[in-house]
Amino acid sequence: MDIAIIGPEKFAFQDMACIELALSFRPFGPFALVPEPTGGEDASLTWDDGALLTLEVQVKGAKGSAGVAELLDYLVHYPSREVTGSLLQRLMEQDDRHALFILTARCTDDLTPLLLARPLIGRPASRIAPRALAEALRNEVSAKAATKPPKNASKLTLERLANLEDLARRPVADFERALAKIALREQETAETIEVHLHTAMRAERFDTLSIRGILARFGDLLAESKRTRSDALGPILTALAAHAPSALGPHGYLERGIEAALEARLRTDRSLLITGPPRAGKSWTARAMAGQLQRDGFEVRQGSFVEEAERFLTDPMGAERVYVLDDPIGSREPHTDANARLAALGALTERIPANRRLIVAQTEQVLLQTKAAPDLIACGLGGRAWLRLEPLPVERAEAIWRSAAETQLVPAVGVSRVAELISREPGLRDPGALAYLAQTWSELSHRPLDAEIVLQARKDASDFARTLAMQTPGLSDLLTASALATTASDGAAASDLAFIISGGNDRPALAPKVDVVTIGHSRPPPSYPSEPLLSEQQRHGLEVLQRRRVIEDRDGRYNFTHPYLRAGAQALVTPDIPADLQRIRTQLERAIACPSPVTSLAAARNLRWTRSALQCHATSTVFDIAHQGTRSLFPATRDCCFEFLVEFADLLPEELRDDFPCLSERMVIELEDIDVAHGFGFVSNRYDWPIAASPIEEVQPYLDAIEDGSPLGLDLSLSRRILQTLDAHPTALTGTAVRRFLRADEAVVRATVARIWARIPRYNDEDVLARLEGDATPTMTTALLNELAHSWESLPKERRERVLATVVAHARSPSCASVLLSRLVLFNRVERFGEQPPWQVFTTLMPVVIANLPISVSFADDRFCVAIDDAIRAVPSNELVPVLDAWGDRLLQRLDRYLLSESELAIVDPLLAVAPESGRVPILQRLLRVRDTGARIVTTRWLAHNWDELGTAERALLEEVIGDHRVDQRWLSATILTLHRPPTTLVAVLTGDLDSLERSTEEIERKLGASLFAACVHMFVGWPQPLWWYGTHHSRSPIWTRVIRDLARDPNHPLHPLAFYEIANFGGEDELAKLVDELPDAALLGTFERLLDFKVSHVGDWRQKAWQRLLARADQTKLLDDFVMRIDEELDGILERLSDVGRWLGERDLLVRVARLLPNDLRALRRARNLRTTFVMLSDQLAKTEGADMTMAEQVFATLCAEELKALKAAPPRIFGTWDEIGRIFESVGATAEVRAALEGKRRTAVKRHHAIRQRFRGSPAPVAIEGWINQARQYD
Structure with a gap:
């Protein structure tokens, strides 16, 4: 695993000082560096190579200014618990002792003679100290010694004051001697030293991005040295050597003779495009040229990605850089995006800065194939031609062969054989072919033919690998x-x-x-x-x-x-x-x-x-x-x-x-979200409490280095620290800095700096905006959107529009469109976008977002519709028309693949509010002419609901649609007829009678016909799916509410079960009980099965009154025993705990009747509760008894629990809640883990049985097919 891939956010000041001293004094002989030595200062450096010399170092991070008084405070630092031997005294008395103070404070003029300049020019040496400064220091010592000590001063304090009195009596020459060996560095911080170290280490050719990781490693070594009080320099130098940059130039490279010409071309064009057949030596030549530049001080990087080369070479940091690009469009065959990569490469060659170089090595056949070109002349990039590497001269090829053969231990006879062949065979004059031949010589026969040797040299590398x-x-x-x-x-x-x-x-x-x-x-x-x-x-x-x-x-x-x-x-x-x-x-x-x-x-x-x-x-x-x-x-x-x-x-x-x-x-x-505390950055799910950003003055050295183009490795941790500060000080973010941060590998870094950059007006940054426009990642997009919305009022009009255009460009990416949608639907939320969000952002972005969303994205919740409604109130109507056009187009696209929701289809209301009739009709025509019934009924519902607001053409369109003889026509008709107040015009069109719905249920059914009547009932109650899904149900129509009640009272009607379940689900407690009372005795069995089905499938919905009435009537009709037997079969799925029986049945007689079905549960709970009561009583008694020991009692109760478990297994309870309670009781009285595990197993078995029973019940009528319904998405299943 990589150690210290990046540095910490903030290095310790003392550590940075020690590291700089270690590296700065390296040229001046061997020395030991001990941080925090016993009895010493912050660090000591000791030379002991003949003449002993010690440099004591203090690091002072206090701000402000430092004068003679402050210098004295530093000098009178005593060893722990000592009353003599302060640093000042040691400097006076020991000629080999020097001191260095590294200060954050600015030194006053009188200390200027002691300042130490960079770079160091040798070991510490005495200098002439001004006499006036020595006298001033002695006066400060006298004044300090004369200070009245506090009343409770310790003996140690008093004795040190006495020591100061002795020092004050010394001659001025002693003070001059001490000051001559003192050096100061002012206005230093961990940050300024780190910047200096970046410059120094880059001068030694260390890769810029590796420097902070190396410094972090040095910090680890210093921490170990502090712990052991041992030398840190040796480990630091060892680590430095281990991380020293490797030479890119190939080992043993022999020049081709064209290197001078290549160097001249590279100097002129800043780029070198090398091509040739496989193994022509392209990569070796490219690395050799880069290796020479590396020796000249260029920072070198190698890779295969054009975008990485672009970031490296266009980084505004001032260092000289060269990038070697190996086969960027493919090595064996073109990449799928080879043309795009080649175009990007061409663009890069046109804008390479003066201090940067690009060397490209690309296989010829891949290049020709990508360009579909007959020769290299047609493959040029801009005005730059590709240089084809030709076979080597014989003598150079022979030299390369002998070198490679020696490395691979090729037999002498083979070496001579190939050397002789080289003069006759041009195919053996490519460096790569010769190296490959040496690598694979062992694969040849003992005495290969010339043709076999040539073939082996040109053999495909995949064969070698296999x-x-x-x-x-x-x-x-x-x-x-x-x-x-x-x-x-x-x-x-x-x-x-x-x-x-x-x-x-x-x-x-x-x-x-x-x-x-x-x-x-x-x-x-x-x-x-x-x-x-x-x-x-x-x-x-x-x-x-x-x-x-x-x-x-x-x-x-x-x-x-x-x-x-x-x-x-x-x-x-x-x-x-x-x-x-x-x-x-x-x-x-x-x-x-x-x-x-x-x-x-x-x-x-x-x-x-x-x-x-x-x-x-x-x-x-x-x-x-x-x-x-x-x-x-x-x-x-x-x-x-x-x-x-x-x-x-x-x-x-x-x-x-x-x-x-x-x-x-x-x-x-x-x-x-990024944790950088462990040597590399990673996404964390655990966030520490917020830490305040660094003050701007702390990170200013980094900003100055960026502005100056000084080497500075902006790894993830340092970037985070700087950007957190700049977030609070956006004006401190300069064009140079933003251009550097935008070249970060991590999108989160680029997005953060983009957000800060977009916050305030900026000028002359078209290249920055172009880079932001091309960086279409979700993180970047959301950052720009949020910042634009929050900074809208403070930005000038031109700036707003330009940044908005960037986000619009991002919205054309499906991934960015997705994240934009999830934020734009919250545009009306005060906590997200403020009291007065800039709705122009919403209206500009939303059409592009909708048009480019992945087809799988839906507007399944109401947030989209609510945001549209608020936008309608906030902006002129015409500004929302493009949004609704895009919405309508998207609906038609998604219908072929998805079941659309009510919210997604709710476009009619916004259309009526925003668009003129001429703009609405085309959209409505497309929606009403689709095959999908769901889309048609939702559109029909909204149009019928808003009938009074429709124009003539829209009314005519709806009348025409409902008059069509399509297979799903009944569902459009049912949608209209079940509205709370259906338009009488449409009722007349559908039924031929304005008053057809004002009649009795029987008359309505006769008027509509059985098919349309059934469709209306199903539409009103929203069953089966997808009728509920589309939200056209439960319109609160008094007509259809009455129809449902009538059907529920008629057990002979085919729609009775549906009506019964409707009342069970949505009717009041008294309404369901009344219905049970009104049904005839012949319907009691069916009613019982439906109510049982409802009960098992609805947890907690007891419907106690209805059950009481039903079981009372069952008792009167001699059905109760059968009902109780049937309940017994499903009881484990009805109850979750024993107490549910009372909530369900209420009356004592019924409760006792059902409770008798659960004797094991009753017995087990009674015994467990008695056990707990006994345990509590015994525990209370023992607690009152002095010296009582619960150990024996706990063992007894553990044994009782084990015995009780046997009884439970012999007569197991049925309800899983019983096992729950017993498990808790057993745990409280000290049952063993084994017993508790056995109880848990039994509980899980009961839970599975409970759910298995519930899964057998639907809680709704038997499934029916929706005749005539068309689901357009299924046409393509």
Whole structure:
């Protein structure tokens, strides 16, 4: 696992001072650095290489100014519990003693002679101190010694004052001697020193982004030295050497003879485009050119991603940089987005700053295939041509061959053989071919033919990889794990490879599917439960790969030596048999779930080529793993996996597409969600209490460094700290700073700085806005929306419109549209967008959002409709017409795939409020002419409900629609007829009579006909589904309420069961009891079954009066025994606890009759409660008895519980609530764990029995088919 990938948010001032001293004094001989030495100051540096020399260091973080009085306070620091030997006295008396004070305060003019300038020019040395300063210091000592001590002063205080009196009597020369050995550094903080260290370490070619991690490691070493009081310099220098930058130039590179020309072109064009066939030496040449620039002081990075190169090279930091881009559009075949990558590369070459260089090495055949071009002339990027590497001159090719052959131990006869062939065979004059031939010489026969040698040199690297995998056990796993876990720029640690190969089911860097947020505790960082180790076989395999120059160790991380070898390993990812697929899937899962942020991100970036490798086998596998990767605890990995899914959104499995809106929402995080306290940043579900942002003056050194273009590694923790401060001081965010932060890998960093930038008016930032517009991620989109809404009033009109245009551009991305919708539907919420939200934002964004939402997103709740209603009241009507147009279009799109909800279809009311009739009619025509009955009845209902507000064309349209002879016509008619007040015009159209609904139930049925009458009843009660779903039920129509009551009293009517359940569900207690009274005796059995069905399926809805009346009538008609027997069969599903019997039946006689069905429950509860009572009485008595011991009593009751358990098993209770109560009683009296576990098993069995019974009941009439109903979505099932 990576240690200190990033630094902490804030380094300790003392630690930073010690680290700077350690690095600054390195050139001046060996010394020991001990932080917080016993009896000393904050740190001491000691040289002991002939002449002893000690530098004592104090670090003072107080602000303000420091003069002679403050200097004296520093100097009179005594060793613990000592009355002599202050630092001042030591400086006077010991010639080899010097002091350095590193101060945050500004020194007054009289201390100026003591200031120490950067850089250091040698070991501490005495200087001439002004006599006036010495006299001033002695006067301060005298004044301090004369200070009257407090009344309760300790003996130690008094003796130290006496020591000061002695010092004050010393001659001025002693003070001059002490001051001559004192040096001051002023206005320093942990932050200013860190900035200096970045500059110093970058000058030594350390990668900028690695510096804070290295400083954090130094801090760990200092902490250990403080604990042991030992030297810290040795460990620091060891760590420094371990993290020293590796030379990018290839080892043993022999020049081709064209390097000078390449250097000249690179200097002129700032970019170098190298191409050629495989193994022509493109990557080696590119690395050699970059290696030379590295030696000249350039910061170097290597990779395969154009966007990463763009961020690195256009970062406004002033350092000189060069990026080596290896096969950015593919090494063996073009990437799926090769043309887009090539276009981005071309754009990058046009805007490389003067102090930056780009070197590209791209395989020729892939380039030609991508451009569909006959030659390289047609492949130029802008005005830049590709340089094709031609075969080497014979003598250079021979030299490269002999070097490679020596490394791979090729026999002398083979060396001579190939050397002789080189002169005759141009195919053996490519460096890569010669190196590959040396690597694979052992695969040739003992005496190969010339043609075999040439063929071997040009053989595909995948063949080599497969041969290696077959020759050495375990090598296949190592090669595929390395391919999945590394990129051209980042290798993988041995522990990561071990985890990827055989890490089991742990996924340490993935958040659980269901996470719980807590406050006040820090989540532990992702880590391995125990450090994974390679097996002996795997270690041997890794050694074989290193010896064969396939893999190399770069700073403790293993990576491929050449792109074509990486490509060969990638070929092994394509499975040969089903078992291979499962192995690759598991390796990729583990790679993304690896607790190394570097390895995890590398695996996420490899998803694209992995998908290509598995395309014919299991593409969905890669999408599933990317979906898992969006739960990564590392922000950059999450972002990368999400970008991959967005890129292939059209190809995702349906289930994953449907989850896309929720997934987009999960991607929205804020800086406060990131924990940076453990050496790397990760998403935490446990948030500590809010910590105040750093004061602006603390982070100002960082801002100054950014503005000056000084080296500064903006890792996640430092970015978070700076941005939290800038959030409170947005004017301090400069154009230079925003441009740097916008190049962060993490979307959350980019979104935070964008939010701050958008808060106040800015100018001359079109490039910034263009970058924001292209950064369409959910986190960025929500940040810009929220900031724009809250800053609307303070921004000038032009600025508002430009930022809004950026969010509109984002809204065209389905993932961003999803997160925008979830916020725009809350636009009317005061707690979200204030008392007067800027509705222009809503009306501008919503049409674009609706048009670009994933098809799976619905407006299933009322928030969308409520937001539309409030918008209608807030803005001119014409501004909402585009929103409603988009809404109508979306309804038609979704009808083919989904059952739409009432809220989603509720467009008629807003249309009537906003649009003119001419604008409404086209939308209404489309909605009413769809096949889907649900959409038609909802639209019909709203139009009929608003009949008085409709125009002539709309009324004519509705009359025409309800007059159509479609198969679902009855349902449109029923929708209108069951309204609370149906329009009489429509009633007449449907029934031929204005007063047809004012008659008796029998007459209404005759008038409507059985089919339409039944449809009306079903529509009114909302049964069966989807009638309830569409919200057209229970219109409070007095006509149909009366009809339901009449049907419920008529047991012979086919609709009686439906009417009975309607009253059972929604009628009052007295109404249901009255109905039971009114039904004839012949209907009692059916009524009992329906009421029992209702009771079992409705928990807690007892309907006591109805049951009492029903059982009383059953007693009168000699049916009670049968009813009780029937109740007995289902009693375990009706009751949850014994006391429910009283709530259900009430009367004592009925209660006792049913309670007798539960003798075991009654007996068990009585015995358990008696046991508890006895236990309480005994405990109270023993508590009053002095010296009483409960141990024996507890043992007795534990035994009694065990005996009682036997009785329970012999006569088990039926109700699960009985087992619940007994379990609680047994626990309170001290039952053993074994007894409690047995009780719990019995309780669970009773619970399962309870639910099994309930599942057999519906609580509604027998299912019926809805005749004539058309569900449009099912037409495509």
